[in-house]
Amino acid sequence: MKETKHRQENSNIEALTVSNTNKIISIKRFDKFDEEERKVTFENVVFVFFICAVIGFLVETIFIFLMHGKFVNRGMTYGPYCTIYGVGGLILYLFFHDIKPIKKNIPYTFISTAIVMGTFELVSGLILKHLLGIEMWNYDTEFLPILHYTSVPVMIGWGILATMYVYFIQPLLLKFISLFPKHIMKKLAVILLFIYTIDLGLSTVNIYTNPEVLYKLVNPSI
DSSP, X not given: OHHHHHHHXXXXXXXXXXXXXXXXXXXXXXXXXXXXHTSOOHHHHHHHHHHHHHHHHHHHHHHHHHHHSSOOOOSSSSSSOOHHHHHHHHHHXXXXXXOOOOGGGHHHHHHHHHHHHHHHXXXXXXXXXXXXXXXXXXXXXXXXXXXXXXXXXXXXXXXXHHHHIIIIIHHHHHHHHHTSOHHHHHHHHHHHHHHHHHHHHHHHHHHXXXXXXXXXXXXXXX
């Protein structure tokens, strides 16, 4: 009787150990999955760029249509994407992909994104002006302008929008990308990158040989 009771107690202890071990394994696997999800990957880089570029194209197209009543390709490429939006989304991904979207990180995220995106807008404006000879925006008449192509209020606006993007939109975007098999996404990313590279090369030649392309970008109402 005592031997039977002793075996039963040992069995209970083993079951408890297995149960605890399974819990530990589950926690470790969850942490590992969470860590893998936050890593910068080739497919994430490509798809974040393209998705943001396409969204930017749609936003610009709808805005110009509402303002001027006609459809205008606001991108500098042939495809339905605006590169500047894609680069902006990519910058936020590379700088803030691993930030935890919790309340105490909001001030840091706001200040950091305001500086990063304000600098990006400034550099973009300078590149367009000095390399392509076009000026698509200018803040000289606004409050506290910085080198023509950004301003303090605009940087604050960028900080608010970018913080909302990093906290709410970017996690959903990365989760959506992770739903598909990695080997398929990698192949598709290579194809999209190849298409974009060809498009960018042809579009660059077109811009330099046809100045009216830039003129229409700056003056969408014409």
